[in-house]
Amino acid sequence: MRTFHATTEAVLIADEKGNFVTRRVPEIEVELAGIPGDRHYGLLVPADSRQSIYERGTMIANRRQISIISVEECEEIAQGMGIEAIEPEWLGANLLVSGIQGLTLLPVGTRLVFPDGTGLICEGENEPCVLPGKKIAAAISDESLAKKFVPNAKRKRGIVCSIEREGIIRAGDEIRIIRP
């Protein structure tokens, strides 16, 4: 096990019906099923193209309740797309963290522990889909950006996590990251 540290720069929730975009809040509550009120809340979720070993729509354990991106990787994506910055809201991220290189490459099973004892389990790379590209293109009013997100975000779009220990995550929280 190797332990290192990162900082929670922002905490966000996707609580607008039909919209994956998140908004900043001072803190989020996390339960075993995720963040109450967030679009990814739930113990079970219908399988989609990411879980191709199951028939589409089959109810399976939800291991994608919380998505995390890093300041460092967002800077790299922005640079690759030729834009100034990427806002975590546009990616539907729940946590924006800083102080960690290669967040997206953390192995499955890595633990993220917060000051009040809240614990998340890394479930692996959040593989980029086309929606954030469309959101970025709309936000910057440049249609050509829509297709630039996926190729520039591979292995940089952060991770998805499930919840191991329930609690509260606050903006500013230090994170202890424990690699298996």
Next chain:
Amino acid sequence: MRTFHATTEAVLIADEKGNFVTRRVPEIEVELAGIPGDRHYGLLVPADSRQSIYERGTMIANRRQISIISVEECEEIAQGMGIEAIEPEWLGANLLVSGIQGLTLLPVGTRLVFPDGTGLICEGENEPCVLPGKKIAAAISDESLAKKFVPNAKRKRGIVCSIEREGIIRAGDEIRIIRP
């Protein structure tokens, strides 16, 4: 992703209060929380020495609902201990499988899918503790065996799994194993 196959040789349940030893049954039902009636059933479980990043007794997500061992690795453990055979009951295993080399070394996140669509997620090695050694020593009436289990079972004692897709697992089922 690499896919290969194994066979379910036996299906077992630990449904005697206060006893980790399992008994063979024709089939087990698996829910998100585990096998109803089994001692490891539950969505939450108190953290023990295996989850040392949490204070002992803290309620955390249960990722050790189902334990799986292999015929091949049990033969190796038995050989190392100088005994004829190891019964899956003595290890408290829920599934005994065959046809796979290095079951214990399967990476976290490996999926095991059964004929009716039931899916398990490998949560990693089931690190050997002293209880099976005591059980083996009692079963074979040789006290000297008690301490021989842990050193001989390291990296051979099988894996623990959580449930991704609920269903039924039956003795004789073929298993599709999908490595990340």
